[in-house]
Amino acid sequence: MCGIFGFVGKHDALSTVLSGLSRLEYRGYDSAGTAFFDENDAINVIRTTGRVQRLTETAPKTNAGGAAIAHTRWATHGSVCERNAHPLSAGRVVLVHNGIIENFRELREELHYTPISETDTEIAAALIDSLYDGDPMEAIAKAQKRLHGSYAFAILFRDKPGVIYATRCESPLALMRTEQGSFLSSDPSAFPACGEYLVPQEHTIVEITADAIHARGEVKTAVLNKLDRSEGRQGYAHYMLKEIYEQPQALRRTVERYLVDGHVDFSQENIPDTLFDGIRHMHVVACGTAMHAGLVSSHLFRSLAGVEVTAHIASEFCDAGVLVDDDSLYVFISQSGETADTLAALRRVKAGGGRVLSVINRRGTIIERESGNVLHTSCGPEIAVASTKAFTAQVGVMYLLAIRMACARGRLDAQGESEAIASLLAGVDSVAPAIALHPQIAAMASRISKAKDVFFIGRAADYAIACEGALKLKEISYLHAESIAAGELKHGTISLIEPGVPSVAYLTRKQTCSRVLLSVQEILSRGGTVYLFATEDMEVPEGLDELVVCRLPAKEGAGAAFSAAVSLQLLAYETAKQLGMPIDMPRNLAKSVTVA
């Protein structure tokens, strides 16, 4: 979280960092700021609460060039106010920071430093200033020995105009040299051009001028092949809506990429079948929506590949002390490829010698680099904070993985493989007709938007869908939503059902039909309203008071997860829209969660 951008060049340093910053706004948007050298070689700092747009409106329109750094914030320490916005200054040092300085209180005491802001960052500026005797790299190197936590810093020294210093530990940082000058960014996709870029390794310190980048420490090179940019909202009211509507193509592209001559084939990613040899257990590790994609697909690994699966919340994985062993495969799912909790779990498994595979959307990211074995979702940039097309694509890749594992383990013959692929493709085909449910779902949303609490229920894979339904609704509509395994309702939560309280139920398996309908009846008996999403082949009662049925355009089975996903996304979107919420950038959230 937090985006940092920097530029040193002969022209337009300020406007260059402001436009770079706007491409990083997904990382945090509660406040923004910039620092730049003016024509007298003095550092100017401008900070605002709110979006980058506001900072751009406040900043002077002309700037002769030189060096500038900028920051978009997602608050961790200290409220959202101008005083806590970056850049933060102490003495001769002005810096921007992405990460968390864990020992900031201890350092404040050691240095007898009285901060102006409430942030954990300001002490880093004070520490570097206290160690500075004219050699910036030396001061930063000394400071690193005393800083605990994660950081990517871009630093200006008042007596070094035209130079940016930078370093990192855990948090991402990339550098690029072009004819116009030198860039630094939290995310290479914010660079203005494709081409080779540099990734400073942990604790490497770099000195960036218009003509050169000097490193003290190791720097690796990487290549940005494609500018992973969204081409705007293209007439849609929100990015989220655009991304929901892009799913038929995004999912098909993702799935078809790994279908070669009618078989699931991962050879283009160099994933050999031997990765699955002797696997007895799979651990799927991820956060939020990505974790729900793991949960939805768990059932497939059991039924198709005969492998037991546990889906873990990444932030719990380390604390819960999950064992790392030889006969397990650890699968990490991440759209952004840089979620800190997922990365920490990946590192733990790698340190324990476990077999690793990751499912990633964004290229060139840290989880991708550190995983080795990677399958990609091909959905293009996902801009809205609420994940939609990445979710269906992740489920698609997990479906393919289950089929490949089942074949490699001799659980599926050629005929079985064709049938499994056909049912996956039927699921892909159901996405476009599911989008056509939009008006019907909008009508449901107009009632749901008047509620305070909404309950989501389902069994097995439908419970995983319910978890995603509740998450999506609460993150963008701010209504309280809770997912409950349908069978668990009667063990406590049913006490919250009273007349008018809405519940949303998913039903895509005949095997669970009668039991889910029993839970539905129990809610109706207590005066609750149930919105039931059921596949077209499910026998459900019609004409009951307070039971609203929406038919998903799919037959029962694993592929139905795709149309169910679309329906819950549209329900959340329409509810939030009717409540007038800022759908693409909900309060307190950021697209990449890079703090643990």
Ligand code: F6R
């Ligand atoms: C919810 C959402 C988040 C992310 C989670 C993991 O709509 O987007 O819950 O799914 O933060 O992010 P990635 O997939 O980038 O690791």
